Amino acid sequence: MLGIGWALRRFVRSSEDFFLSGRSIPAWIAGLAFISANLGAQEVIGMAASGAKYGIMTSHFYWVGAMPAMVFVGLFMMPFYYGSRARSVPEYLKLRFDEKTRGLNAITFAIMTVFSSGISMYALAKLLELVLGWNFHASIVVTGVIVLAYIFLGGLRSAIYNEVLQFFLIVLGFLPLVLLGLKDIGGWKGLTSKLTVVATNAGFEPGAWTHSWQYTGAPTHNPMGIEWFGLIMGLGFAMSFGYWCTDFLVVQRAMAAGSMTAARRTPLIAAWPKMFMPLLVILPGMLAIGLHATRGGFLPIGSDGHPNYNLAMPMLLAHYLPTGLLGLGLTALMASFMSGMAGNVTAFNTVWTYDIYQTYIRPGQTDRHYLRIGHAATVFGILASVVAAYAATRFNNINDILQLVFSFVNGPLFATFLLGMFWKRSTGHGAFCGLLTGTITAALHYGLTMPQGASPGIHGGFLGATLHIYPSEMALNFWTAIFAWTGCFITTIVVSLLTTRTKTDEELRGLVYSLTPRIDEGHMPWYKRPVTLGIAVLVASAILNVIFW
Amino acid sequence: MTQLDLRIPIGGMFTTFGIVLIVYGLVSDKAIYARSLGINVNLWWGLVLLVFGLVMLWLAYRASRPKNPV
Numbered sequence: 040m041l042g043i044g045w046a047l048r049r050f051v052r053s054s055e056d057f058f059l060s061g062r063s064i065p066a067w068i069a070g071l072a073f074i075s076a077n078l079g080a081q082e083v084i085g086m087a088a089s090g091a092k093y094g095i096m097t098s099h100f101y102w103v104g105a106m107p108a109m110v111f112v113g114l115f116m117m118p119f120y121y122g123s124r125a126r127s128v129p130e131y132l133k134l135r136f137d138e139k140t141r142g143l144n145a146i147t148f149a150i151m152t153v154f155s156s157g158i159s160m161y162a163l164a165k166l167l168e169l170v171l172g173w174n175f176h177a178s179i180v181v182t183g184v185i186v187l188a189y190i191f192l193g194g195l196r197s198a199i200y201n202e203v204l205q206f207f208l209i210v211l212g213f214l215p216l217v218l219l220g221l222k223d224i225g226g227w228k229g230l231t232s233k234l235t236v237v238a239t240n241a242g243f244e245p246g247a248w249t250h251s252w253q254y255t256g257a258p259t260h261n262p263m264g265i266e267w268f269g270l271i272m273g274l275g276f277a278m279s280f281g282y283w284c285t286d287f288l289v290v291q292r293a294m295a296a297g298s299m300t301a302a303r304r305t306p307l308i309a310a311w312p313k314m315f316m317p318l319l320v321i322l323p324g325m326l327a328i329g330l331h332a333t334r335g336g337f338l339p340i341g342s343d344g345h346p347n348y349n350l351a352m353p354m355l356l357a358h359y360l361p362t363g364l365l366g367l368g369l370t371a372l373m374a375s376f377m378s379g380m381a382g383n384v385t386a387f388n389t390v391w392t393y394d395i396y397q398t399y400i401r402p403g404q405t406d407r408h409y410l411r412i413g414h415a416a417t418v419f420g421i422l423a424s425v426v427a428a429y430a431a432t433r434f435n436n437i438n439d440i441l442q443l444v445f446s447f448v449n450g451p452l453f454a455t456f457l458l459g460m461f462w463k464r465s466t467g468h469g470a471f472c473g474l475l476t477g478t479i480t481a482a483l484h485y486g487l488t489m490p491q492g493a494s495p496g497i498h499g500g501f502l503g504a505t506l507h508i509y510p511s512e513m514a515l516n517f518w519t520a521i522f523a524w525t526g527c528f529i530t531t532i533v534v535s536l537l538t539t540r541t542k543t544d545e546e547l548r549g550l551v552y553s554l555t556p557r558i559d560e561g562h563m564p565w566y567k568r569p570v571t572l573g574i575a576v577l578v579a580s581a582i583l584n585v586i587f588w
Numbered sequence: 589m590t591q592l593d594l595r596i597p598i599g600g601m602f603t604t605f606g607i608v609l610i611v612y613g614l615v616s617d618k619a620i621y622a623r624s625l626g627i628n629v630n631l632w633w634g635l636v637l638l639v640f641g642l643v644m645l646w647l648a649y650r651a652s653r654p655k656n657p658v
Contacts, residue, residue: 204594204597362625
């Protein structure tokens with residue numbers, strides 16, 4: 040089964056160049072690629088882990104976070120990305136602000152990709168350990184070597200193509216698992232009663248795992264340890280908008296669309312399948328914790344005394360799927376891990392070689408020199424990922440560490456973009472100081488606070504004094520993002536007002552809202568306009584929020 | 589038509605997966621389905637994948653035909 044998967048992937052890869060040579064990518068492909076750039080194994084494992092650890096409140100990542108953010112990027116930001124003809128997010132920053140802002144963004148982005156691929160590596164090694172019984176350290180080494188080979192053999196040319204294929208593989212590979220699990224536990228009713236046990240065991244109200252808003256009046260009343268304000272501002276605003284609006288891997292997919300309207304519609308189309316993703320990724324986590332609490336010992340207990348939530352999905356796979364279908368599920372996971380890791384390492388290699396090395400360290404060398412540096416960067420990227428993978432072993436939920444990295448990088452970046460796109464007075468110095476302050480604010484906040492039950496170190500509190508204890512890792516992440524965003528926002532405004540503008544109105548045309556001509560969509564029928572699509576997405580996610588209130 | 593329709597490889601892949609799963613479901617020992625609640629999921633999900641794959645191939649075939657032959 041695995042073999043067939045790989046053989047087919049090879050066949051597909053050879054036809055890839057052919058496919059991309061067409062200039063316009065159809066809207067449904069760009070839309071699916073937009074979400075599958077993010078629906079990797081990380082999401083499958085991480086969101087299931089969060090579903091087990093935090094219950095249905097994890098759905099806020101979708102219905103409060105991703106949905107409004109995807110509508111915003113489609114309606115308001117895509118005109119500038121697509122219209123500016125920038126090929127990447129750092130390049131937009133260079134056009135709008137200056138070289139140093141781009142450089143800073145390139146560096147933080149490079150660090151983020153290393154973490155991201157390290158987290159994938161950890162999760163894959165854990166899966167190999169569990170399913171094939173390999174040693175964890177050996178699995179890490181094997182994974183690293185395979186990814187290295189994959190990149191050197193040029194396996195990444197077909198990114199968009201593979202992603203869409205993987206989207207279907209993941210959906211069709213995991214759907215039977217969810218159906219079997221639900222049937223076994225007695226449907227939604229059975230699940231609710233099992234989760235009541237989970238909630239009361241943890242000392243919460245019986246419905247804490249199955250209501251997404253009801254217990255958000257105070258942080259101590261829900262498993263995520265966050266009240267509605269931190270949830271909306273931290274997750275809904277700073278983190279989700281930051282991620283969906285500025286993450287280069289995601290935004291790039293929409294930039295490949297055929298026209299401005301298609302580019303704006305891409306995230307709006309992508310929002311529909313995304314909306315129902317919780318069924319596939321959060322529900323299994325809730326099933327796993329329900330089974331764990333009522334049938335005993337479903338999830339292995341980690342060294343910190345809590346269940347290892349990361350294993351929710353792999354354990355379900357091994358529990359329900361017989362030989363045959365199990366192969367399909369594993370193929371889907373492995374393929375998505377590999378390409379996710381390879382994607383991140385390649386992005387790291389590109390950013391390092393072109394945006395950092397060629398620009399700042401050694402400009403004007405031969406192509407061969409840069410190619411050699413690129414290869415060295417790939418090896419370095421993988422070694423750094425191994426380090427990040429060991430850091431990930433310290434978290435019982437990979438989604439916690441992933442969102443932590445996002446809160447450092449995307450939180451402040453979103454403030455920079457907001458001001459850059461909508462306030463023409465913001466300057467290069469302002470943006471640079473803002474980004475720097477935002478990241479430092481995040482580090483200070485992280486260093487001075489801790490989640491409950493942690494000891495100072497990688498979980499925060501490393502600056503000596505602990506000023507505040509949050510009830511959960513996720514709550515700490517949300518507040519880190521809020522602080523980082525605010526730090527960047529205020530500093531950018533203050534420094535911009537103190538410095539003079541270096542770019543003329545003419546140079547900023549197409550980059551700033553007030554200097555860009557409005558797009559006339561009057562000739563389109565109303566139901567095809569991006570605004571209509573956007574409103575429909577928001578209404579549908581509001582309904583979902585009410586259903587699971 | 590110079591572009592390869594993405595629906596062809598998707599359809600081809602899932603049709604193949606579907607057939608393999610159906611065959612495996614028919615010949616495999618029934619004892620392995622104890623874990624999947626006694627349901628022969630290989631057979632049933634194989635059928636789902638086969639239908640999905642064929643629909644994709646059919647859509648691609650329909651799109652490849654010239655719209656106005658005249």
